[in-house]
Amino acid sequence: MTASIPSTVTLAARWQQYTALTKPRVVQLIVFCAVIGMLLAEPGWPRLALALPATLGIWLVSSAAAAFNCLVEQAIDSKMVRTAWRPTAKGELSNRQALVFSALLCAAGSAVLYWFVNPLTMWLTFATFVGYAVIYTVVLKPMTPQNIVIGGASGAMPPVLGWAAMRGEVGPEAVVMCLIIFLWTPPHFWALALYRVEDYRRSGLPMLPVTHGSDFTRLNVLLYTLVLFAATLLPFVIGMSGWIYLACAVLLGGGFIAYGWLLWRDYSDSLARKTFRFSILHLSLLFGALLLDHYLMPWWQGS
Numbered sequence: 001m002t003a004s005i006p007s008t009v010t011l012a013a014r015w016q017q018y019t020a021l022t023k024p025r026v027v028q029l030i031v032f033c034a035v036i037g038m039l040l041a042e043p044g045w046p047r048l049a050l051a052l053p054a055t056l057g058i059w060l061v062s063s064a065a066a067a068f069n070c071l072v073e074q075a076i077d078s079k080m081v082r083t084a085w086r087p088t089a090k091g092e093l094s095n096r097q098a099l100v101f102s103a104l105l106c107a108a109g110s111a112v113l114y115w116f117v118n119p120l121t122m123w124l125t126f127a128t129f130v131g132y133a134v135i136y137t138v139v140l141k142p143m144t145p146q147n148i149v150i151g152g153a154s155g156a157m158p159p160v161l162g163w164a165a166m167r168g169e170v171g172p173e174a175v176v177m178c179l180i181i182f183l184w185t186p187p188h189f190w191a192l193a194l195y196r197v198e199d200y201r202r203s204g205l206p207m208l209p210v211t212h213g214s215d216f217t218r219l220n221v222l223l224y225t226l227v228l229f230a231a232t233l234l235p236f237v238i239g240m241s242g243w244i245y246l247a248c249a250v251l252l253g254g255g256f257i258a259y260g261w262l263l264w265r266d267y268s269d270s271l272a273r274k275t276f277r278f279s280i281l282h283l284s285l286l287f288g289a290l291l292l293d294h295y296l297m298p299w300w301q302g303s
């Protein structure tokens with residue numbers, strides 16, 4: 001039974017509740033990766049007439065997916081310390097309010113992308129919404145411990161969306177960036193799940209540490225950091241980037257592997273938290289290095 005909604009809520013409090021539904025920190029990383037895709041798709045500075053509405057549209061649809069996720073998982077969220085504060089879990093927003101909010105954001109974002117960017121970007125972004133909000137959240141997450149692996153495909157799409165916005169097509173460079181995020185997602189989320197395992201156990205979600213134990217999960221984290229390391233070298237291999245990016249990729253990848261190794265050999269909740277935090281830093285700096293290389297490589301080569 002949904003908790004009653006307080007009748008007197010200030011406008012500022014209501015704004016904070018709706019903002020919380022959009023998971024701002026998660027969406028921030030999504031938009032960041034999409035913007036990187038936009039910048040890398042252009043040889044020079046991007047066309048702002050496309051980049052600005054594309055950023056807005058992707059942000060709106062991503063926020064809509066986050067709000068829909070909060071709506072679907074309100075019962076689960078209420079059982080977990082990490083998510084019990086969410087407005088839907090606390091009953092501060094009704095199901096109808098969350099659903100209407102999500103639908104409006106999705107419609108607005110899709111309209112911006114269709115009319116001011118291009119139809120391909122709109123359809124790819126909408127497909128990402130369906131992949132995350134429906135296929136992952138409703139179907140995969142409560143069904144299989146491989147939910148993060150399979151569902152990671154939708155979370156890996158932001159660079160593809162950004163690339164498509166500027167080019168009107170999906171190139172191999174965009175696919176490589178998508179692959180990197182796809183392989184980064186499991187060790188990132190499993191590090192979190194390791195030190196939040198009791199939360200997931202109470203929620204009933206079949207996360208890997210719950211279904212297969214800590215040892216098996218830690219081994220998988222390590223193995224994925226190794227595969228991820230290989231994937232992060234692909235931009236250099238295909239000529240998408242130069243030596244600046246390669247040096248950063250090796251250093252960051254080595255750091256992630258080191259965390260994975262330590263986590264596998266001598267586990268502690270503190271180390272799992274550090275691994276999770278480093279994974280966010282890893283992806284942010286990796287794509288930042290890709291962008292830096294993109295603009296410095298022509299100057300470095302003297303062109």
